[in-house]
Amino acid sequence: MGVILKCFCGANKSYENCCEIYHNNGGKTITAEQLMRSRYSAFVLAKGTYLMQTHHKSTRPIKEKKAIVKWAKSVQWIKLEILKSSNDTVSFNAYFIENGITDVICENSKFVKENNVWFYLGLAQN
Template sequence: MSNCYCGRESSYTACCKIIHLNIQEAITAEDLMRSRYSAFVLGKGDYLMKSHHSTTRPLKEKDEIVAWAKSVKWIRLEILHTTKGTNTDIEGTVEFSAFFYENGEVRVIHEKSKFVREHDCWVYLGS
């Protein structure tokens, strides 16, 4: 059994796929962050939009985001720090680095992402 794309030691089927099928399964902000990383790896644009807060969701850019996500080779996700974001919180942050190959070079996205609850589900607000 290989690890989930998000780096956890469970299979994708036992990890992020559960959240991709039902966003309410993201118990923490980190769970949602990890599921979004896996969605980038798999080019799941609908999930990326659904897991993005309604006020900051980039609907017009969905196709471009998916095209870019599929054009790079994702290497790994590193969770560096979390603040709040537990099952009893209404907001939280996740600082992470996402590594990928693009145009023959290793690149990294380093971000401190903000997450909030919307309709009782964790969603990405922005950085």
């Protein structure tokens, strides 16, 4: 029996049974947390189209797509840590190594659901 590697997002499932499903269905997740996890995996895999597609049109940085993909490929992603998740807000830490230095993105993200589809909106206001 082979070893099943956990998904990049840290869920106790394989990538094929987790984030790959959302990467293939255009980000149609049930919860905001699932979308956030799938976006983290998209950063790990430098899936720029998915990141733009799942970013709400009102805040989508289309002109930055190439820069985002270039940066995502230039770092080594370590792990995702979900700190708190509510209906439309997810607080997380995303650890990575850049130029040999370990760093972390600490974010409280806001999501919005339109036509039964979740989108990343941006930083949640405290």
